[in-house]
Amino acid sequence: xxxxxxxxxxxxxxxxxxxxxxxxxxxxxxxxxxxxxxxxxxxxxxxxxxxxxxxxxxxxxxxxxxxxxxxxxxxxxxxxxxxxxxxxxxxxxxxxxxxxxxxxxxxxxxxxxxxxxxxxxxxxxxxxxxxxxxxxxxxxxxxxxxxxxxxxxxxxxxxxxxxxxxxxxxxxxxxxxxxxxxxxxxxxxxxxxxxxxxxxxxxxxxxxxxxxxxxxxxxxxxxxxxxxxxxxxxxxxxxxxxxxxxxxxxxxxxxxxxxxxxxxxxxxxxxxxxxxxxxxxxxxxxxxxxx
Amino acid sequence: xxxxxxxxxxxxxxxxxxxxxxxxxxxxxxxxxxxxxxxxxxxxxxxxxxxxxxxxxxxxxxxxxxxxxxxxxxxxxxxxxxxxxxxxxxxxxxxxxxxxxxxxxxxxxxxxxxxxxxxxxxxxxxxxxxxxxxxxxxxxxxxxxxxxxxxxxxxxxxxxxxxxxxxxxxxxxxxxxxxxxxxxxxxxxxxxxxxxxxxxxxxxxxxxxxxxxxxxxxxxxxxxxxxxxxxxxxxxxxxxxxxxxxxxxxxxxxxxxxxxxxxxxxxxxxxxxxxxxxxxxxxxxxxxxxxxxxxxxxxxxxxxxxxxxxxxxxxxxxxxxxxx
Numbered sequence: 001x002x003x004x005x006x007x008x009x010x011x012x013x014x015x016x017x018x019x020x021x022x023x024x025x026x027x028x029x030x031x032x033x034x035x036x037x038x039x040x041x042x043x044x045x046x047x048x049x050x051x052x053x054x055x056x057x058x059x060x061x062x063x064x065x066x067x068x069x070x071x072x073x074x075x076x077x078x079x080x081x082x083x084x085x086x087x088x089x090x091x092x093x094x095x096x097x098x099x100x101x102x103x104x105x106x107x108x109x110x111x112x113x114x115x116x117x118x119x120x121x122x123x124x125x126x127x128x129x130x131x132x133x134x135x136x137x138x139x140x141x142x143x144x145x146x147x148x149x150x151x152x153x154x155x156x157x158x159x160x161x162x163x164x165x166x167x168x169x170x171x172x173x174x175x176x177x178x179x180x181x182x183x184x185x186x187x188x189x190x191x192x193x194x195x196x197x198x199x200x201x202x203x204x205x206x207x208x209x210x211x212x213x214x215x216x217x218x219x220x221x222x223x224x225x226x227x228x229x230x231x232x233x234x235x236x237x238x239x240x241x242x243x244x245x246x247x248x249x250x251x252x253x254x255x256x257x258x259x260x261x262x263x264x265x266x267x268x269x270x271x272x273x274x275x276x277x278x279x280x281x282x283x284x285x286x287x288x289x290x291x
Numbered sequence: 292x293x294x295x296x297x298x299x300x301x302x303x304x305x306x307x308x309x310x311x312x313x314x315x316x317x318x319x320x321x322x323x324x325x326x327x328x329x330x331x332x333x334x335x336x337x338x339x340x341x342x343x344x345x346x347x348x349x350x351x352x353x354x355x356x357x358x359x360x361x362x363x364x365x366x367x368x369x370x371x372x373x374x375x376x377x378x379x380x381x382x383x384x385x386x387x388x389x390x391x392x393x394x395x396x397x398x399x400x401x402x403x404x405x406x407x408x409x410x411x412x413x414x415x416x417x418x419x420x421x422x423x424x425x426x427x428x429x430x431x432x433x434x435x436x437x438x439x440x441x442x443x444x445x446x447x448x449x450x451x452x453x454x455x456x457x458x459x460x461x462x463x464x465x466x467x468x469x470x471x472x473x474x475x476x477x478x479x480x481x482x483x484x485x486x487x488x489x490x491x492x493x494x495x496x497x498x499x500x501x502x503x504x505x506x507x508x509x510x511x512x513x514x515x516x517x518x519x520x521x522x523x524x525x526x527x528x529x530x531x532x533x534x535x536x537x538x539x540x541x542x543x544x545x546x547x548x549x550x551x552x553x554x555x556x557x558x559x560x561x562x563x564x565x566x567x568x569x570x571x572x573x574x575x576x577x578x579x580x581x582x583x584x585x586x587x588x589x590x591x592x593x594x595x596x597x598x599x600x601x602x603x604x605x606x607x608x609x610x611x612x613x614x615x
Contacts, residue, residue: 007324010568047565054357056511056541056565084354100567230352230359231564234321237314237337237363238352252345252366257321273503274348281343281369 006042008103008233009033015095016073022152024123025089026064027097028075034101035072038063040109040130041224041261042102044076045232048084057230059084060256062127062201063102074101077126077155103232104260107131107199107222113139114196117189118164119182119210120146121202123155127224131199132163141165143193145186147206151176166193183209190217197221200264204272211264221264227255242268242276250279294581295588296574298332298555300533301455301480303414305332305387305556308589309546309574312537312560313338313391313417313459314363318377325567328386331574332556336377338393338419341403343369353492353501358511358539359561360490362504365393365422370406382412389457391417395425397445404446408454417457417535418446418479421486421508433461433486436473447478455480457535460525462488462517471525475532483535483558484521488514510561515539519552526553526594541569543576550577550589551596 013029020026034044045058061076080086091097109131110116116135118128125146132142144160147170154176160167168185169177178185183206189195190213200210201224214221230236234257243253244266252275253259268276275282296307310333316322319334328334346366353360368377381388390413394400400418407413420433420442432438439458447456458474460467462485471482487508492501500506518538526534536554539561540546546557557577562569577589586592 010325010566054512055354056357056561057352057354057359058565098566228350228352230354230361231567233324233567235315235317236352236361236564237317237346237366238349238361240346240349240351240366272349275345279345281345281366283345 006037006039006102008101009037010098010100013097013099015091015093015097016070017093018091021077021155024077024079024155026075026077027088027091028073029097029099030070030072031074031099031101032072034074034099035066035068038066038074038102039106040134041104041106041127043104043232043260044074044099044101045103045229046088047098048087055084055087058100058232059088060103060229060232062124062224062260063130064126065130074099077123079123100232104256105258107224107261109134109138110140110197113141115141115143115193116197116199117143117145117186117193117195119186119198119200119202120144120155121182121206122148122153124202124206124224124226125155125160127201128199129156129159129163136163141193143189143195144168145170145182145189147171147177147182149173181209182206183213186210186213187216190214190219195219198264200224201226204269207264207267208269211267211269215265222261223264223267224260225255225262225267226260229256232256242271242274242279244268250276252279294578294586295590296578298589300415300457300535300556302453303455307332307574308550308556309570309577310389310535310556310558311335311563311570312558313419315560315563319381319386322563322567323384326571328381328384331570333387333389333414334381335389335417335558336373336391337367338365338391339370339373339403340365340367340393341370341399343367343372348503350501350503351507353507355490355492355509355511356513358509358513360492360502360507360509361487362502362507364504370403374406374410378410378412387414388412389415389417391419391459392446393419393422395422397442400442401445401449404449408449408451413454415455415457415481416446416450417459417483418442419459419486421459421461431461433459433470434464436470439470440473440477443474443477443479457481457483459486460484460521461486462514462521467521468524468528471529471532475529479532481533481535482525483537484525485514485518485538488517510539512539512541512545515545515548519548522549522552522554523596527597530594540573541565543573543578543580546573546577547580547592550592551594553594553597555590555593
């Protein structure tokens with residue numbers, strides 16, 4: 001099921017366009033080396049603050065779109081959360097950005113033309129459109145379920161309506177679509193469209209809920225997690241979460257290189273933010289706790 | 292004009308002085324996607340422990356001005372998996388490898404050294420002394436010269452004679468020179484400094500510590516003056532001992548600063564998170580700086596800032612050779 005990893009490259013890309021999309025920002029950057037290697041689910045890491053920056057950790061964003069213009073462009077979507085993303089939001093056309101990518105393991109795609117439900121929370125849906133495109137090219141039926149706290153935080157509703165066989169929207173305040181969460185409507189959608197697989201990206205609690213629904217229906221679920229990272233290339237060891245391996249052993253794996261896409265039922269969502277006692281190398285689990 | 296960048300760690304020759312810092316290059320293969328690891332002086336592994344370690348819970352990282360706090364907790368596969376997979380991978384590619392080891396007791400360090408003794412591909416062993424000493428109520432070895440010396444002496448006694456043993460020192464001590472001297476007396480062939488000083492930050496939104504482990508190691512340019520001071524003091528006291536300098540090196544200028552303070556090898560850590568090519572860029576910048584100042588050899592610049600005021604800059608201080 002796993003695809004062979006591609007070699008990432010570092011690119012000093014030129015910003016082509018910047019745009020506001022409701023509550024979010026989208027930056028399109030000319031980055032040919034990244035665009036040509038891209039597969040759905042990949043992400044990029046971006047250095048923020050310019051050449052003399054005092055902000056050393058890179059920011060990771062899933063790739064929303066790649067286009068062949070100018071040799072290849074990538075677009076990513078973000079929201080301002082701190083000084084790093086605030087700096088990014090101030091970028092204008094022709095500014096340069098230091099990008100590394102494509103990073104991570106992409107979404108595995110089914111061999112057969114099956115029916116897939118794509119679930120996105122907040123701007124996590126940005127990564128799903130490339131998945132939808134790849135699925136449709138394989139003859140798969142695609143249905144969307146997108147949700148967020150409010151209407152301006154649902155990303156890509158229009159595009160989902162254009163691409164998806166059906167699109168169900170939810171907002172917690174009821175300002176768009178159905179009032180509630182994606183997990184409230186997901187069982188109905190899966191039953192109605194007789195879904196064979198679920199793809200999801202969004203906040204961790206949503207992924208946990210989506211996985212629970214998919215497990216209930218006994219269909220495979222692929223989730224792309226959004227963990228905080230410093231490097232994006234597997235060296236800083238900060239983005240780990242407990243995942244059960246093929247051998248049944250739970251390991252603290254890096255979401256940047258072993259992920260960000262995981263089989264939902266393998267992620268121990270209840271234990272994210274902890275070291276489960278039965279994880280390989282857990283304190284007291286037969287190994288001595290040093291450091 | 293090219294500069295002779297060769298340097299020595301004990302009697303081990305490195306093609307150039309830029310190496311990775313412990314715990315900042317994972318298994319090596321991650322960085323090998325970007326550049327040929329043979330082009331840097333050496334790769335330092337993460338601190339290898341006897342048993343696999345899952346490390347600390349997340350959040351493990353908090354960004355701070357010109358740096359970051361980390362509390363990884365020595366996550367790693369354990370020595371068996373390291374010797375089975377990671378070290379052979381590096382050895383096959385002829386990557387000069389400094390193996391960092393971490394333990395909770397003198398016996399654990401010694402057992403690790405014994406496992407490494409017969410392993411091909413170990414250029415040097417760096418002893419991470421910033422681990423809590425289980426036999427001393429969790430006080431880290433590096434805070435205590437006697438405990439540090441005991442570990443170093445024990446590791447030195449079992450390690451092959453031709454593999455240098457490097458003691459990694461912490462700046463969180465009353466007197467770094469006395470710990471350094473104790474380690475050298477215990478048999479350390481070289482010293483590396485500085486390990487991360489402990490720091491802490493509080494998330495003012497959540498009104499809780501930012502890190503799950505509460506405190507973490509501070510790294511990045513924020514600690515560079517601390518590193519320069521430690522290297523300076525230790526080099527002044529022990530001028531014949533090779534020093535691996537590290538702490539917030541982002542550019543060739545930063546590396547040059549540590550070289551002038553007395554380091555003959557410079558390790559790059561946090562910069563790798565920001566720029567996977569940092570080592571090669573820093574190496575190029577350092578070489579250009581040396582050439583621009585008329586140096587023919589890196590060795591001529593090591594510790595040069597210690598010369599008396601008014602002394603000529605081309606004054607040659609033979610530190611590398613003296614350690615042979």
